[in-house]
Amino acid sequence: MGISWHVPxxxxxxxxxxxxxxxxxxxxEVYADSDGVWIYLRNGWxxxxxxxxxxxxxxVTEAYRKMRNILPCSCEQCTSA
Numbered sequence: 001m002g003i004s005w006h007v008p009x010x011x012x013x014x015x016x017x018x019x020x021x022x023x024x025x026x027x028x029e030v031y032a033d034s035d036g037v038w039i040y041l042r043n044g045w046x047x048x049x050x051x052x053x054x055x056x057x058x059x060v061t062e063a064y065r066k067m068r069n070i071l072p073c074s075c076e077q078c079t080s081a
Contacts, residue, residue, distance in 0.1 A: 017060050026070050037063040046073030053077070 022030050026045040031038040039055040041047065047055050048069035055070075057063040 017064050021060075021064055021067065024067065026067075032060065039063055039067070041070065041073075043078045044073060045070055046075070046078075051075045051077065 018030060018032065021027060021039060026041055027039055028042045029038075029040040031040070036056060036058045037060050041053045041055070043053075046053055047066065048071055051073075053073065055063055055066045057066055
């Protein structure tokens with residue numbers, strides 16, 4: 001679990017927001033690079049769309065806002081894990 005960086009200076013100044021995302025108990029991993037921000041969710045959580053367990057956005061701010069859409073998930077993948 002943690003934050004993976006491939007372009008360390010890309011999100012300079014967003015460390016506190018990334019840390020908030022990383023410390024959320026529904027999040028398993030945060031990945032940020034020049035293509036955007038990926039938030040991988042733990043089993044039992046989805047992004048609001050059926051059977052989707054990841055949030056992908058262009059910016060940290062957009063990704064953080066999308067976390068409002070995280071809901072409990074009871075899809076087959078989540079219940080069999």
